[in-house]
Amino acid sequence: MKPFLIDYFIDRESFIDLQIDFLKQDFVYSMNSEFFPSFERALKKEDFYIEEQVPLSYSEDPNGISFTMQKLYFYKTYLGTIIHKLSSNYLNDFYNYIREDLLESQKDRRKFLNEGKKRVASIIDNINQFNFIDFRLLTELKSQLCQIEFAINSPTLYNDKYLKIDKLALHKWNETDLVTFFHFLRTQKVIDFISDAELGRFLERSFCVENHEGEVSSLDSLNKRLNDLKNVNKLNDRSEKRLSDLFKKFSKY
Structure with a gap:
């Protein structure tokens, strides 16, 4: 991971790093840094500034091609923007x-x-x-x-479950049940026929599986499972029974 801005506030040495990084933004320094000596590592408690190049206002330069130099103070302005x-x-x-x-x-x-x-x-x-x-x-x-x-x-x-809130969590179903169900929908032309790769990606983006302990896991390589089902042309027996038992419950409503 890249460094965070809070790292400038670990101690006074890191705060000096912030001050030096600020000084390096000076326009003249940034254009000719190789000609400048290294900055002194000393904590500055009094305000100091750099000069930055800013465009002139429209009234001063309607064409927007001219610039002027402007002072930017560390404590007065810059530090607040960081914080x-x-x-x-x-x-x-x-x-x-x-x-x-x-x-x-x-x-x-x-x-x-x-x-x-x-x-x-x-x-x-x-x-x-x-x-x-x-x-x-x-x-x-x-x-x-x-x-x-x-x-x-x-x-x-x-x-x-919270982190994967953008996915639907399946309860009492495993990934084989999910693949079996959508493979069946595809073969019965309830949904448009799409390739194993496309259907697998859709299922992986849209669903996750929650086990009995409440732990949630993502799905992957579903295209291979879909391809296996297509090649053997036979549904998984256990998944088929779970799905059959589930849809039998419609008659109870």
Whole structure:
């Protein structure tokens, strides 16, 4: 995962990294960085600025081709923009990483969540080391961190069913039952005929299976199962019986 903005607030050394990264955005420096010496690693508590290139207003330059230089102050302006987006910066990537990389492994997800909790808690516990920041900004910094802490401590992050809310969970059915059912619909022309690959992808995107312990698992390689059913031209006996028993219940309504 890429670094988060909250990493700038781990300690004063990381905050110096933020100040140096800010200095590197200076227009003259960015155009000729190889001619400048390395920045001194010293914490700046007084405000300082860089110059950035900005376009002239329309009244000054209707053609939009001219620019002027403008001062951007670290404490007065820049730091606030960083602090205001701390939670969104962290949580967007945090949730995406869970969904894209940890959805199928509760063990890895739990490890990641526990590490995240410790990381954020440590930053919160040591936040007063930044008491040289304007009180309003320091209060906002604490608020942003509390939003992150609240979100990552949600018990739903350990719940597969919640994370896979965009899929329908099948109860008392396994993936063989699902494949058997849709294969039957296809052969009976209840649904349009589509290839095993297309039907398999649709089922994998739309369904997941919940076992008796409430654990939810995604489906994969369903195209191969569909192909096997098509080749043997015979339904799975157990699945066929479960499906038959299910539809017999219609007569009771």
